[in-house]
Amino acid sequence: MIEIGHDCTCEGNPLVPQVCKVIEITTETSDVSSFKVQTLDGGLPFEFVPGQLGMFGIAPHGECMFCVSMGGPDWLEFTVKRVGTVTKRIHQLHVGQQVIVRGPYGNHWPTEQCKGRDMLFIAGGIGLPPVRTFLLHCLANRADYGRIDLVYSASTKHDLVFKEQLFELWPNEPNTHVHISVYKDCDGNTCTISFTAPFLEDLGLDVSNTTAVLCGGPSLYRTCSKALANMGIADENILTTLEMRMKCGIGKCGRCNVGEKYICLDGPVFTQAEVNAMLKD
Amino acid sequence: MILKKEKLGSLLDMLAGTATVLVPTAFNAEGGSEGGEKATGFLPYQAGSAVDLGTVKTTRSPKDALLPQTETLYSYEQRGEDVTLTETVNNTNQILFGVRSCDAYSIACLDEVFLTRTFVDTLYYERRLGTLIVGLGCTATERSCFCTSFELDPAVAPGVDIQLTDAGDGYFAEALTTKGTEALDAWKPFLTEGTKPTPAELEFTFKLDTAKLGEQLKTMFEDPYWQDLSMKCLGCGTCAFVCPSCYCFDMSQNNKGSEGYRFRTWDSCTFVDYSMMAGFHNPRPTKMKRLRNRFMHKLCFYQERYGNSLCCGCGRCIELCPVGIDISRVIEDVERVVAHD
Numbered sequence: 001m002i003e004i005g006h007d008c009t010c011e012g013n014p015l016v017p018q019v020c021k022v023i024e025i026t027t028e029t030s031d032v033s034s035f036k037v038q039t040l041d042g043g044l045p046f047e048f049v050p051g052q053l054g055m056f057g058i059a060p061h062g063e064c065m066f067c068v069s070m071g072g073p074d075w076l077e078f079t080v081k082r083v084g085t086v087t088k089r090i091h092q093l094h095v096g097q098q099v100i101v102r103g104p105y106g107n108h109w110p111t112e113q114c115k116g117r118d119m120l121f122i123a124g125g126i127g128l129p130p131v132r133t134f135l136l137h138c139l140a141n142r143a144d145y146g147r148i149d150l151v152y153s154a155s156t157k158h159d160l161v162f163k164e165q166l167f168e169l170w171p172n173e174p175n176t177h178v179h180i181s182v183y184k185d186c187d188g189n190t191c192t193i194s195f196t197a198p199f200l201e202d203l204g205l206d207v208s209n210t211t212a213v214l215c216g217g218p219s220l221y222r223t224c225s226k227a228l229a230n231m232g233i234a235d236e237n238i239l240t241t242l243e244m245r246m247k248c249g250i251g252k253c254g255r256c257n258v259g260e261k262y263i264c265l266d267g268p269v270f271t272q273a274e275v276n277a278m279l280k281d
Numbered sequence: 282m283i284l285k286k287e288k289l290g291s292l293l294d295m296l297a298g299t300a301t302v303l304v305p306t307a308f309n310a311e312g313g314s315e316g317g318e319k320a321t322g323f324l325p326y327q328a329g330s331a332v333d334l335g336t337v338k339t340t341r342s343p344k345d346a347l348l349p350q351t352e353t354l355y356s357y358e359q360r361g362e363d364v365t366l367t368e369t370v371n372n373t374n375q376i377l378f379g380v381r382s383c384d385a386y387s388i389a390c391l392d393e394v395f396l397t398r399t400f401v402d403t404l405y406y407e408r409r410l411g412t413l414i415v416g417l418g419c420t421a422t423e424r425s426c427f428c429t430s431f432e433l434d435p436a437v438a439p440g441v442d443i444q445l446t447d448a449g450d451g452y453f454a455e456a457l458t459t460k461g462t463e464a465l466d467a468w469k470p471f472l473t474e475g476t477k478p479t480p481a482e483l484e485f486t487f488k489l490d491t492a493k494l495g496e497q498l499k500t501m502f503e504d505p506y507w508q509d510l511s512m513k514c515l516g517c518g519t520c521a522f523v524c525p526s527c528y529c530f531d532m533s534q535n536n537k538g539s540e541g542y543r544f545r546t547w548d549s550c551t552f553v554d555y556s557m558m559a560g561f562h563n564p565r566p567t568k569m570k571r572l573r574n575r576f577m578h579k580l581c582f583y584q585e586r587y588g589n590s591l592c593c594g595c596g597r598c599i600e601l602c603p604v605g606i607d608i609s610r611v612i613e614d615v616e617r618v619v620a621h622d
Contacts, residue, residue, distance in 0.1 A: 012368075013403035015532075015545075016355045019364045059357040059364050059543075060536045064559070084559030098364040244564060245556045247532045250400035254529030254548070255556045257578070258564075260585035265399060279502050279577070281570045 014250050017055060017063065017100035020045050022093050023075060028161040031082040032126060033091060037101055038075040045076050045101045050111060050133035051241060051269050054078065054103030055249055061089040063100055065246040065264065069129035070136065076101070079129040079161065105249040106268050109134040109213070109239065111141075117211045117237075118146040120203070122196065122224050124216025125154045128161050130241045130268075131215045139173055148176040149203055153196045153220070156185035179203075197223035200231065207232045214240045225272055238272035283451040283475030284468070289334075292471040293326050296376055299467075300413070302326040303346050304378040307333045323377060334379050337423050338595055342525030343377050343384050347391060347408050348547070350522075354404070354532070356542035371404055373411030376464075379445070380416050383428045383595035385438035387525035388414065392440075393587045394528050413464050416441030417452070420481045425596025427609055430489040433594065436480035448478040489612045491590065495581040497619045506618045507573040510611065513604040514572050518549030520598035520606070521575075526591050529555075550575045576611055 024036040037056070039045055048054065048068045056078045057063025064086045069079040082091045093099065111134065119138055123131040131150075138145045150170065154160045160180065171178045181194040197220075212228050214221060221240065228238050244256035244263040251265030259279040261267065270278075284292060296302045306324040308331070309317035321333055322341035355368045380388070395405035416438030419426075428435055437444055442461030445452040453475060456462040521527040531548035534541050548555060551571050557563045565571045583591035592608060599607045 013354070014400050015403070016366065016368050019366060059359065059366070060534065060541050062534055087559060096362060098359075098362055100364070100366075243558070245558045248530070250402070251398055252394055252400070252402055252528070252530070253532065253545075254550065254578075257574070257582065259577075260582035279499065281565050281574065 014102070015248060017057075017102035018045060019059075019098050020101045022095050022097050022099060025093065025095060028079065028163075029159055031091075032079060032159075032161050033082075034069060034077050034079040035090065035093065035099075036072075036075045036077045037099055040098070042074060044071070044074050046103050048076065048104040049108035050137045051106075051108035051130065052104040053106045053246075053249065053264065053268060054101060055105070056080075056090070057086055057100050058089050058093070059098075059100050062086045063102075064090075065105070065249060067130035067133065067241065067268070068104065069132060079126070081126040103249070105264050107266070109137070109269055111137050114211050115144045116146065116209075118206055118209050119148045120200075120205060120210050120212040121148070121150045121152075122200070122212060122214045122216065122220075123150070123152050124196065124220035125159055126161065127215035127217070127220070128152055131213055132162065132165075134213055135170075139170070139176070142174060146175070146209065147205075148173070149179065149205070150177070151179045151181075151196055151200065151203075153181045153183070153194075153216075155183050157182050158185070177203075195223070196220060197227040200224065200227045205231070210237065212238045214238060228272075235273035235276060236271050240270060240272065240275065241268040242270060242275070243268070282454050282465075282469075282472040283448055284445070284454050284472055285451040288471045289332070289452075292468060293330075293332065293378070294328060295467075295471070296378075297326050297328075299374075301375040302378055303343065303375055304330065305333050305336055305339050307331045307336075323379075326378070334417060337419060337421055337426065338381065338383070338597060340523075340597075342387065342523065342595070342597065343380055344387070344391070344525050344527075346375060346377055347388065347405060347412065348395075348528060348530070351544055351546045352404060353542045353544045356540065359539045369404065371407040371411075373408045375408075375411060376413045376415060378415045380414055380438055380441060381419055381595075382416070382433045382435050382438045383426075383593040384525045385414065385416050385441050386428070386431075386433055386593040387595075389440045390526045390583070390587070390589070390591055390593075391528055398586075413443070413460060414438075414441040416444045418444065418446045418480055419483060420447045422483050422485050423596065423600075424486050425599040425609070426485060426594065427487060427489060427596060428594035429485055430487075430491050430609075430612070431590050431592065431594050435483055446478060446480060448475065451475065453477045487609065489609060490616070491580075491612060494590070494612060494615060495584045497615050498577060498581040501615065501618050501622060502573070502577070504618055504622065506614065507576075508569045510606065511567075511569040511572040514551065514568050514606060515604055516551045516553065516568060516571065517603065518551055519601050519603065520608075521549035521551065522547055523597040523601050525595060525597070526593055550578065572606075576608070579608070580612070 020037040026034040055063045066078045070077040247253045251262040256263040303323040320340035323343045395402035419435040442458045456465045529548045530545040534543045
């Protein structure tokens with residue numbers, strides 16, 4: 001038997017969650033809501049670094065992996081889109097109900113290495129919550145980062161999440177530019193109808209000092225990573241967070257592999273250079 | 282020290298009083314050992330068990346002993362708004378008796394997965410700590426055996442606590458770990474003096490060159506070979522279930538009224554819903570992609586991560602695949618496909 005390295009980052013059985021309670025529910029869109037959770041004695045479920053993942057669910061119905069979308073001194077927030085069986089149940093939760101939470105899992109955004117750089121955040125639809133964790137970190141430590149651009153798109157204006165922050169808070173932050181577009185159904189005032197990728201080149205960025213942070217659906221990812229490369233942003237300076245089916249969250253159950261990497265353990269954050277080197281199905 | 286074969290029964294009787302002794306045993310569909318179609322597996326020893334140390338590879342591998350096919354992780358109960366969880370308590374005390382090199386190598390692979398790389402899997406760890414492994418050197422091979430292709434020594438099982446070597450009318454027993462030395466002390470009344478026999482020279486049907494396999498597989502990731510290979514795959518999962526080193530598991534739950542439990546079960550990467558996400562998005566939607574991932578994991582990805590192959594060459598999947606997909610043929614084909622590219 002090999003020497004066991006007791007480098008387990010959590011106490012006890014890593015597959016057993018802790019019981020927490022829902023303390024606040026925010027409806028973001030018709031199928032996206034944010035759930036603030038804390039331990040039964042009013043504490044923080046676990047410490048996390050922006051970009052890390054957490055398992056969130058309901059004991060009789062199962063659990064799913066989400067990027068922790070925000071954290072306070074004594075709560076964590078998960079922003080959940082209603083897509084499948086478990087997320088449908090999560091959307092039926094009410095404040096006070098007990099849920100199961102475990103984590104943190106995976107790596108995180110390289111916030112330290114990006115200090116001093118201009119940040120270009122690109123998100124599509126439900127891709128904003130993971131990107132927002134990094135954005136919020138930059139805004140909280142505003143002096144550490146240069147110009148900030150957020151380019152966010154969704155199918156329709158109804159599908160934009162975090163509307164209050166998008167339209168009221170972030171545009172008023174210093175040296176911060178928020179660009180919002182939708183693909184259809186626009187009221188003409190709040191956003192424009194546009195695809196994201198061609199728009200990026202017109203932002204007038206100092207590409208040598210820009211780090212791009214990208215999260216969205218496959219088409220947004222494909223077109224934007226191509227556009228960023230055309231603009232001359234090096235693959236090492238394009239960050240993304242990958243998505244795969246996960247069950248254990250600790251690199252054992254096997255299913256979230258892309259090549260030899262496990263997204264739950266080695267990811268979810270990768271540079272474009274790392275993604276390029278992967279053997280992708 | 283030699284364990285005479287006529288003393289084997291009394292040794293197992295003694296050991297069964299101290300721990301659950303899992304030993305290769307023949308069994309039929311009715312659970313007995315007389316008549317009918319027989320299979321072999323590591324079953325708990327009891328007086329009168331049809332112990333079968335002669336079979337080179339058991340139908341079922343000893344994987345169940347450390348990673349049960351189904352295992353409860355925790356149970357829960359809901360009373361009003363209150364949810365309480367109860368963790369599974371694991372008091373494993375077992376002896377795996379008669380483990381061949383291929384299966385012992387596979388256990389070493391499971392150890393790497395479940396005990397290293399940031400997280401330690403608690404239930405596996407507890408089972409593993411409570412398990413003594415007694416290896417048994419091979420004196421014969423079967424047609425599908427090819428462990429030497431992965432540089433395994435069929436005479437010495439890697440990582441076992443006690444190694445047995447066939448010495449004609451007995452087994453030469455030597456301790457290979459501290460745990461094994463302590464355990465062997467208790468065997469003394471059943472042992473007689475003797476010297477270690479030279480392990481039998483074994484003849485294998487084939488031996489494959491696997492030195493560059495991982496690198497070669499990477500270069501043929503996009504080759505139409507995988508499409509051809511997967512045409513007949515049924516996606517039944519037999520290969521993963523009979524494999525001693527396949528460790529992927531699924532997690533799910535069972536509810537009854539206000540109670541339930543969350544459990545894990547063996548899974549197979551050839552199943553359609555293995556990587557299926559919410560909203561039915563599937564990163565491996567075709568049989569080709571799933572089967573390719575299986576062979577890449579076995580022969581390339583695992584090696585990239587842990588340094589050795591996840592195939593031990595036991596040949597169980599070759600024998601039991603209902604449509605004859607043969608991992609040794611795949612390894613042979615790699616050379617040809619890469620050369621052709």
